[in-house]
Amino acid sequence: MQLFKVFFKIINKNKGQLIMYTVVYFSLALLMSNVMKEQAEEEFSGVSLDIALENKDQGMLGNALEEYLGERHNIKKMPEGKAALQDAIYYEEIDYVLAIPEGCSEKFAANERENLLEGTVVPGSSSSYLAEQELECFLKTADMYLCAGFGLEDAVRFTIEDMEEKGTVEFLNKGDGQSLSKGFYFFQFIPYVFLTMMILGVGVVLKTFQNKELSARNKCSAVPYLQQSFQIFLGSLVYMLAVYLVFMVMAGCNTGDYMFTPQGILSAVNALLFAVCALCVSWFAAQFAPNTAVLNAISNVFGLGFSFLGGVFVSLDLMGESAQKIAKFVPSYWYVIANQDIQKVAEFSDAGTVYKSYLMVLMFALAFFAAGLLAYRMKERSR
Amino acid sequence: MGAMVEIDNLVKRYKELIALDHLKLTVEEGEIFGLLGPNGSGKTTAINCILALLYFDKGSVKVFGEEIQPSSYEIKKQIGVVLQNVAVFEELTVQENIDYFCGLYIRDKRRRKQYVEEAVAFSGLEDFRKFYPKKLSGGLLRRLNIACGIAHKPKLIIMDEPTVAVDPQSRNRILEGIQELNRKGATVIYTSHYMEEVEQICSRIAILDKGRCVASGTSEELKAMIKTGEKIHMEALGLQPFHLEEIKELRHVYQVDYREGMLEVRCSGGKHNLVHILDYFRKREIGFGRVYSELPTLNDVFLEITGKELRDSAE
Numbered sequence: 077m078q079l080f081k082v083f084f085k086i087i088n089k090n091k092g093q094l095i096m097y098t099v100v101y102f103s104l105a106l107l108m109s110n111v112m113k114e115q116a117e118e119e120f121s122g123v124s125l126d127i128a129l130e131n132k133d134q135g136m137l138g139n140a141l142e143e144y145l146g147e148r149h150n151i152k153k154m155p156e157g158k159a160a161l162q163d164a165i166y167y168e169e170i171d172y173v174l175a176i177p178e179g180c181s182e183k184f185a186a187n188e189r190e191n192l193l194e195g196t197v198v199p200g201s202s203s204s205y206l207a208e209q210e211l212e213c214f215l216k217t218a219d220m221y222l223c224a225g226f227g228l229e230d231a232v233r234f235t236i237e238d239m240e241e242k243g244t245v246e247f248l249n250k251g252d253g254q255s256l257s258k259g260f261y262f263f264q265f266i267p268y269v270f271l272t273m274m275i276l277g278v279g280v281v282l283k284t285f286q287n288k289e290l291s292a293r294n295k296c297s298a299v300p301y302l303q304q305s306f307q308i309f310l311g312s313l314v315y316m317l318a319v320y321l322v323f324m325v326m327a328g329c330n331t332g333d334y335m336f337t338p339q340g341i342l343s344a345v346n347a348l349l350f351a352v353c354a355l356c357v358s359w360f361a362a363q364f365a366p367n368t369a370v371l372n373a374i375s376n377v378f379g380l381g382f383s384f385l386g387g388v389f390v391s392l393d394l395m396g397e398s399a400q401k402i403a404k405f406v407p408s409y410w411y412v413i414a415n416q417d418i419q420k421v422a423e424f425s426d427a428g429t430v431y432k433s434y435l436m437v438l439m440f441a442l443a444f445f446a447a448g449l450l451a452y453r454m455k456e457r458s459r
Numbered sequence: 460m461g462a463m464v465e466i467d468n469l470v471k472r473y474k475e476l477i478a479l480d481h482l483k484l485t486v487e488e489g490e491i492f493g494l495l496g497p498n499g500s501g502k503t504t505a506i507n508c509i510l511a512l513l514y515f516d517k518g519s520v521k522v523f524g525e526e527i528q529p530s531s532y533e534i535k536k537q538i539g540v541v542l543q544n545v546a547v548f549e550e551l552t553v554q555e556n557i558d559y560f561c562g563l564y565i566r567d568k569r570r571r572k573q574y575v576e577e578a579v580a581f582s583g584l585e586d587f588r589k590f591y592p593k594k595l596s597g598g599l600l601r602r603l604n605i606a607c608g609i610a611h612k613p614k615l616i617i618m619d620e621p622t623v624a625v626d627p628q629s630r631n632r633i634l635e636g637i638q639e640l641n642r643k644g645a646t647v648i649y650t651s652h653y654m655e656e657v658e659q660i661c662s663r664i665a666i667l668d669k670g671r672c673v674a675s676g677t678s679e680e681l682k683a684m685i686k687t688g689e690k691i692h693m694e695a696l697g698l699q700p701f702h703l704e705e706i707k708e709l710r711h712v713y714q715v716d717y718r719e720g721m722l723e724v725r726c727s728g729g730k731h732n733l734v735h736i737l738d739y740f741r742k743r744e745i746g747f748g749r750v751y752s753e754l755p756t757l758n759d760v761f762l763e764i765t766g767k768e769l770r771d772s773a774e
Contacts, residue, residue, distance in 0.1 A: 289546035
């Protein structure tokens, strides 16, 4: 088993890089699965703006507006002078500028609406429009009370009471309508790390064994060629399973009981099939890289390319229709689809669509293996 | 002693190019057989056919009396290979590399360990066991390449230009090592385009040109095949064409060249050619400077047979 042993000696020589990827991935997966889960659960929160306010009115309406805005936003002192104000807007120290002119309350009570308030929006800032919207809402409500026959004092008081009412935000439809588990986020990023780990591990070893001189030297030896191929295949398989197990242990540590649910088991199978596919991709990549340095670059091309295109990093919902059509031609797309579908599954018998995606990933594995084999044969023949 | 390798009418084509053109060779047991020829003469192709690394178009290659095939693993067990380009793992140390290649032939761990130790000592790599190939000099790397090829103590060792780009000191060590292996009973096939090396260590030599064996035999036999028996060089100023004609008339002289004050006289056999020429110079009262005489080299053999210099065509 000389070739098998050397397989792992070469892996051992590259272990620094592989461990680095594992640690970085685990840290990121841990972070992402916790942070994104929290974000998904509490995705709505109010926004506080920085508003520069000058109340020259000091009347009922002016004071009520100051109080109303003060409760929701950060009120800042109006910068002195036009230049200072422009600077504050330019450097985004303030989101909105509001000047309440003298006699504003009287004008409002007298039903005069022209130039009631002097607001300045920051160009291109959505925050400014939010502030204007809130002011308009306040004034319209107060106006409604005035029209109903209330005096200014009552109208302003009732308006403030109304504005204190807070609405609750509930997501009726969040993407696919499912609450996504921690396991979903952990498994979502597996394609990137598996592709990279397989190409940097198995790909580099294959490239070494396929070196023209070493390959010729091995062929001259007394070890049958089939046995040599078997030893390298066995090494690749053991390496793939080792990487897979490490990540499953990590998944167990990160997601807890999830791994013992039908969803967890389906996710684990999904990851295993993708590991097989990544192994075949590494075999394919090794046939085209002229040396191991290029293989490092190729690992990024396949790892990042397949991940971005397949919806690993960017949700498929956010991708355009044509991008989604192209994505179907990469295995990571089917992995991601399976990962999403798994979240809807309660029992193994419900997982028909998941099995279909499994099959697609396996088909890709077969295609990459066959293409790699063809390239290998052609290369051998040219030698 | 029987034939270790028999090549009969071997033809190998690369599309339009004929790399081996009805090549015939026999390597006897116990000899160091040199394959001499310029780059592109077919030495490496012949070696690759002997090792069943290449399919050939016609002819046969027998090793230990049996036709060699890619699946002739019993035959391959007895063959040691040192390829032209260094074939070692960059990721393994010197000792690990030798152990790996030895392990391709020897399964028994204890015996393998002993063989690896012997190969390390043989190649003088004791102080570099833990070194990775990248840290070795060109000469040491070549020695490692040889150690990997001979560690399993094969009966037949095939070495394809093992001294290319090696410093003279390492080259001498390698050549001495090959002779030692031969003394211990190994038959060696040695290819090179360095005629001095081949002449120094090989008991029999085949000269290859354009895929054909143009001559074979011992160094002496090859030299006896050609007309040139001795070359005499003299520094002499002011020689006239009639002088050259007269020198050419001397006994055994068959070619005279005079360029930039240096006279080169080629003689075909005879014992006292230099004395005759010096007599002629004295009689004619022609002054001369340095005088030296040399016996024919393999380059002369190659030159006479193929009409071109081995040195020039090797570069």
